[in-house]
């Protein structure tokens with residue numbers, strides 16, 4: 207069967223996707239001791255979101271659906287552990303969903319893995335590289351995996367690294383001699399290099415200085431405008447999300463609690479006094495346990511979808 | 512699955528692994544030297560057993576130079592094959608350690624292509640490494656190889672590489688399944704191969720159960736073939752008895768290795784075993 211990417215379809219359809227992880231059990235002697243203790247005072251040893259002691263597990267993503275249209279910059283915000291990276295990994299074929307389906311330009315990421323892989327790339331918050339190799343050597347390796355020749359890869363790498371403001375002398379020195387921010391730029395270059403039409407950015411600017419952040423954001427905009435790329439980005443920088451994203455989903459405990467344009471999200475909450483910021487929205491929608499919650503409008507939020 | 516391979520792309524992709532690994536060796540050259548010194552020393556230690564055989568046993572009619580060459584071939588062949596096995600079986604472990612595994616597995620590369628690249632590197636690397644030690648030893652013990660069929664020996668070695676690659680691929684998945692202890696488990700596979708394959712002794716001295724196992728170990732055929740070619744000078748036309756079983760193990764083993772690897776990859780993707788941070 208021949209399957210092909212259809213550029214006229216949505217860049218991404220996520221349909222009711224769920225992912226659970228088994229939580230590693232504590233060693234049996236700890237469990238035994240805890241059990242012995244529990245008969246005395248009635249407390250239990252099992253923890254985590256749901257599940258009994260035998261099938262302990264955590265629901266990292268619980269029934270998420272979303273659509274990203276071609277050419278959009280789509281943001282995902284959410285607290286630590288809300289499932290952003292898990293979702294991004296499922297979109298990039300690194301995790302297989304337990305339930306539901308992910309389509310990239312109309313192709314199922316599990317059934318048409320290879321076709322999907324050719325058109326996507328991902329930047330994650332940890333810039334993972336062969337640490338003793340230089341940026342150029344790492345980028346050459348990455349580009350060759352996507353079928354580029356050495357010469358072409360070298361030319362493009364130098365171009366992108368320069369655009370990201372990396373000094374030429376560091377191109378050939380080992381990665382582990384570079385600062386975290388510089389490594390992150392090389393990670394971004396690695397993804398841009400293969401000209402993905404769907405780019406998955408998992409906290410790409412975490413750890414970058416303000417100017418570098420700005421450069422990356424500019425580059426993301428340019429990729430979308432000039433290279434017809436669609437971008438899905440997660441970030442903890444509310445200002446960045448506000449500036450960059452056409453639409454934003456807010457994820458909390460593995461579920462989407464709101465999805466709208468930045469302006470639309472802000473309209474969801476009303477504040478007496480000043481204009482709400484995206485940070486206010488984030489706080490209110492994900493902040494059940496926040497003390498002093500009465501500071502916010504107690505009116506229940508209407509979830510747009 | 513293999514139907515629509517674009518040959519040019521596959522070659523470029525395979526080469527990515529070869530080039531990357533040689534770049535790594537260049538950067539870790541100090542470690543390579545240490546390993547060379549270590550391997551030379553252990554080979555010497557084994558070969559000196561042969562030199563000392565008359566002294567150890569008190570027997571005078573031992574053909575010492577034959578024994579020395581017998582042991583030398585054992586240690587060199589084992590050095591080559593275990594080096595090859597290591598290079599292949601470490602391919603996951605290394606990338607886990609660097610954290611690059613997600614990027615490599617996310618790239619549009621067939622596992623078969625990846626394994627070919629990795630194997631190509633491993634054969635070249637181990638061959639260069641072993642030849643360096645071999646030449647040093649031949650000079651050190653002033654051995655006479657004028658009657659040896661070195662070309663035939665090389666053929667046997669290359670045929671054996673194919674089957675060791677598939678074993679290595681199957682072992683390489685252990686770190687995917689057992690995140691912490693995977694590498695140590697590949698050492699057990701190696702130790703077992705060393706025991707049963709008759710590296711330093713004829714397998715006839717082993718208990719019959721182990722002898723039976725030896726007959727399915729590719730290392731056994733490589734050793735016998737090479738000893739026959741070098742010690743007896745057997746012509747290449749008579750080495751097929753060793754080469755054919757090796758080719759069969761390799762040709763059956765390779766697709767099996769790719770399949771097993773793919774299953775492990777799917778398992779890891781279902782249970783979140785690839786993840787590092789973020």
Ligand SMILES: Nc1ncnc2c1ncn2[C@@H]1O[C@H](COP(=O)(O)OP(=O)(O)OP(=O)(O)O)[C@@H](O)[C@H]1O
Nearest residue numbers: 227264266285286287288289290291292783786789
């Ligand atoms: N491979 C894994 N194995 C087990 N549990 C996992 C795995 N990956 C994620 N989890 C769990 O799933 C939940 C969601 O994690 P995830 O990394 O997706 O969060 P996140 O939104 O990216 O957080 P952060 O903002 O800190 O990056 C967490 O409870 C985490 O412990």
Ligand SMILES: [Mg+2]
Nearest residue numbers: 290291292789
């Ligand atoms: Mg994350």
